Amino acid sequence: MERLEVSATSVLRLAPHIVFRFDETRQRWIMMAPERLMLPDEQAVEILQLVDGKTGVAAIIDALATRYTQAPRELIATDVTAMLQDLADKGCLADAAAR
């Protein structure tokens, strides 16, 4: 087993045991992993909604850059990649091409 390295060319999906959903009780998005609960902030939610097994990391960065025109694309790219790498290291993401 090897570490999943996230780059602009990666296409990612949620790992099969990860649940990302809206919680009615708390009125917020949550992400659940084995014995772990994550409470993604607004930006993380936007990114996670684009982690669909089809949209590549570069396209996710583009989508955010279009939405947040004040921030330089480079900065957005660094933030998005770091966040996805962190989630990959926690076992929450998988390579869309791998089964």
Next chain:
Amino acid sequence: MPPRVDPPLALLAELSHRCPLSCPYCSNPVALERAASELGEAEWRRVLAEAASLGVLQVHFSGGEPMVRRDLPSLIAAASDHGLYSNLITSGTLGGEREISAFAAAGLKHVQLSFQDFEPTNNDRIAGLAGAHARKTSFAAAVRAAGLPLTVNMVVHRQNLGGVPEMIDMALALGARRLEIAHVQYYAWALANRAAFLPSRQQLDDATRIVEAARTRLKGILAIDYVVPDYHGVRPKSCMNGWGRQFLNVTPSGKAVPCHAAESLPGLVFPSVRDSSLADIWYRSDAFNRFRGTDWMAEPCRSCDRREIDWGGCRCQAFLLAGDAGRADPVCALSPDHGVVEAALQQAESAPPAFVYRHFS
């Protein structure tokens, strides 16, 4: 002002105290509940439904050994139907591929499998069951074959702590993505056996160094959760992240408690799910409100700037070591009772006594 009470995040469903193992550090109470007093399937299904509507997100099926219950697949399915994220905490000594496939089909999300040591002979000696290690190993393979994520849980103490490097290798070989290296916590059976388990400072520091190096080396491959023995700390653990703040435990006979050791506390009446709704228990019972917030605290906790970080530490430990659940956790170096912890640490520097194995009395 009464503290604000948020909905619980997790439910620990202790389905049974029955277990083929007899580990001398078992976290079950010393007075184990018998099979005849266990909640039935319909009662558990109601508890799961109520938990979900109360806001619980994750359910941990535990025990004892939860796989002694034949209705486990049906309870997992009920949890899934209510949107609960379900986790099985098992010894992996009952059943295998057939059972795991049924659990996976019912929507189980994750398995946490316990080991007593990487080395079979010592594993089976600590578990008090011959052949346990071999069964656990094939159980792990069945979990992976069913496509379920696996966490290996290694309970560590002075009689196996030297094997941490091999434990890490074993977890990797079993295909686990997570390894929990959890030092024994001293309650119930483990407190009776404390001198046999508490490691010396040197043993602990060596193990901690190995874990830290492995975490860096295995980043993205194996996540290692590491629970240190609080006796060696300076400040107490934030036990359960605070009494009645996030966590709810239902015992085999239906008693609702804020943590699995809370039944040891005198003067508290823990409500039963047979008589009350989970919402009533969570928001309105005396037992759950007793140590919520900070108003109950005495000094040195009351004026401590960490009072809402560690919540005074563990109420059970305060009672067990200082005789009063309302005092500071004696593990805290600021506690006036800290001497009892220092005495136990002193004892950890000499040879360990024999085990008292878990048993029904």
